Amino acid sequence: MNTANIVGNDRIPAIEGRELQVLDPATDELVATVPDSGPEETRRAIDAAASAFEQWRLVPPSERAEVLLTFADALKTDRERLASILTREQGKPLAESRAEIDYAASFLPVAAEAGVEILEERVDIPGKDVRVLQRPVGVTAAITPWNFPIAMLAKKTAPAMAAGCVQVIKPAEQTPLSGIAFVELGLEAGIPPGVLNVVTGTPGPIGDALLADSRVRKISFTGSTEVGRHLMRGGAENLLRLSLELGGHAPMIVFEDADLDRAIEVAMKAKFRNAGQTCISPNRFLVHHRLHDAFVERLADAASNLVSGRGDRDGVDLGPLIDDVAVAKVFDHIDDALARGAEIASGGGRRNPPGLTDRFPEPTVLLNTGPGMRCWHEETFGPVCPVRSFTDDEEAIELANRSDHGLAGYAVTDDPVRIERIARDLQAGIIGVNDGAPAVASVPFGGIRHSGFGREGGRWGVLEHLETITVSRIP
Structure with missing residues (x-):
């Protein structure tokens, strides 16, 4: 070439x-x-x-x-x-x-x-x-x-x-x-x-x-x-x-009426594409308290089953992160969250495919995360899912908007009133409702x-x- x-x-x-x-x-x-x-x-x-x-x-x-x-x-x-x-x-x-x-x-x-x-x-x-x-x-x-x-x-x-x-x-x-x-x-x-x-x-x-x-x-x-x-x-x-x-730093809100199967599908599609190195990838997961435990269990299970390795090998779901700086940021965010009271539901370490670099962090799901942690203020750009529960819609939207960024946002709900409120109030240029891939060529793409x-x-x-x-x- x-x-x-x-x-x-x-x-x-x-x-x-x-x-x-x-x-x-x-x-x-x-x-x-x-x-x-x-x-x-x-x-x-x-x-x-x-x-x-x-x-x-x-x-x-x-x-x-x-x-x-x-x-x-x-x-x-x-x-x-x-x-x-x-x-x-x-x-x-x-x-x-x-x-x-x-x-x-x-x-x-x-x-x-x-x-x-x-x-x-x-x-x-x-x-x-x-x-x-x-x-x-x-x-x-x-x-x-x-x-x-x-x-x-x-x-x-x-x-x-x-x-x-x-x-x-x-x-x-x-x-x-x-x-x-x-x-x-x-x-x-x-x-x-x-x-x-x-x-x-x-x-x-x-x-x-x-x-x-x-x-x-x-x-x-x-x-x-x-x-x-x-x-x-x-x-x-x-x-x-x-x-x-x-920069992105998108929230994903799983409302009380959400279908759990759909919520997991949206989360997996949106979060783990390109090993989480996606500008519209959800970086903060807000889940209604009645669905929280089941969502975390299923997300942790699905994430743990993803296969890491060279991208040109069959059956690989996650390739490497782009460089050592990207890997360091992932583990800095995990360590910071744990030091501030978060817990690991799955992952948290490295995978070591034989003969490859050490740029393969485990897909990680974190519990009890919140605004005091770096992963809630900085875009991780890796396969880390910080999860937090909420009790009502007002709290969810307030937490989702507690960021200077506004590229993308996600919501899982079938309630037309909630959908209209999300469209009106969520601070994002691209909003996916029950949609883990909202970016297509024929619609405008960009942030606020x-x-x-x-x-x-x-x-x-x-x-x-x-x-x-x-x-x-x-x-």
Whole structure:
């Protein structure tokens, strides 16, 4: 696999020859090396994007849509190869990697349709001919995370291209190969050179170069709230448009009327995907006191039966955590909770699959947890389920909202009054009611409060990449 940067028609190494190693988190085996690029390589990518924009913005939306549909077909055709790359550098089970490719491909036809449907509007003003137009913002950038490296890239590139924008992509340093393979395939599918460009390397120098260049008019970022704040500060000079999908820390409320089978199904699906390394994963479980003991028993049993191992092996449910820092955070949260009065219902230790790294914490269910513990204030990003009981709906919603974040939230109930209250009062941009997978390509995805702003998905994602222009003419 050619791992050089993709800049217009060219494949370029880091100018000073620096490289980053890409390691398999399950084994620490070297998978590949990629350029450790800096400001100069980033500027060259912006040059290529700016040049390509002059032509791409003039391509009719229907023709851009055809390119996106061809790209979607290519992703489906090349699903196994892409899934293998993803699993090798990220660690998740192959079944999840395949599902991620399918999810990524689903964004392309949705964006294609939305791009075609964004039409000129006319406003009825006496004595005037007034038109409202939508123009692409221009050169954009995508800074993508390591946990869903292909899906998050598709969520950003598809609406940008559908709107007529071009993009410089900075993939996460842990998972750059997925981003390179994704863009390579797009170019083979007919995306003109320069419309998508990839620059790999450590985040700081590349990010600062993107912020400093006035030709970059928008950045879409998925990652931590701290980096989101840095981008806001850095983008102020150029009044940069931002879409920020930041930290999660989602609550899950199991109400008194909940069906226990469904509650366990939702919890398992939402929590343990990608070993808990998911921004919309529930991080706090609030369970009505009448269901609490049965819920904990069944959740602990189901979690204990999950199989850990290399993602490319049959029957594996949980791959490794991405690195040692992620593992340390999981055990710091467990230790802190235990020191403050929590108890372990299941897990709490490490699994040691033969011949693999020690990045496989046991799926863990904690009892008697609460707001004084780190796991209730910080996103764990691992397979840990802190559980707390509640007595009434008011208490549950108050506890659920006791966070600065607001990306996702979950509820299990069939009571229409409760559902409406959750929709009205739960502080989250994405709410799953009896649904452990509420994120689909055709609906808006994004958070509120410290979880960011801006939306990806459906027509909302395309609108984020457009400028609204009024043209008023007196006949």
